[in-house]
Amino acid sequence: MEIKINFKKVDTGKRRCRICGYIYDPKKGDPLRNISPGIYFEDLPDSWRCPVCKYQKWQFWIILEEPPIPEEKELLLDEN
Numbered sequence: 712m713e714i715k716i717n718f719k720k721v722d723t724g725k726r727r728c729r730i731c732g733y734i735y736d737p738k739k740g741d742p743l744r745n746i747s748p749g750i751y752f753e754d755l756p757d758s759w760r761c762p763v764c765k766y767q768k769w770q771f772w773i774i775l776e777e778p779p780i781p782e783e784k785e786l787l788l789d790e791n
């Protein structure tokens with residue numbers, strides 16, 4: 712029996728600065744600039760800059776990650 716796992720990558724909401732490697736995580740926000748946790752990168756003000764190298768938002772890349780491997784029971788459901 713062949714089991715197929717969907718490895719489609721998902722957008723984690725994280726954004727990486729292409730200049731210095733700083734990662735903006737919406738779960739943490741940016742305390743240094745009074746950005747509360749839960750604010751998505753896209754919702755940051757245009758005046759927001761990378762806290763490390765001061766580059767602008769468009770210098771950031773979207774980080775895609777593979778979702779965790781599903782539990783065995785979820786795999787069985789996929790077989791239907």
Ligand SMILES: [Zn+2]
Binds near residue numbers: 762764
């Ligand atoms: Zn940076």
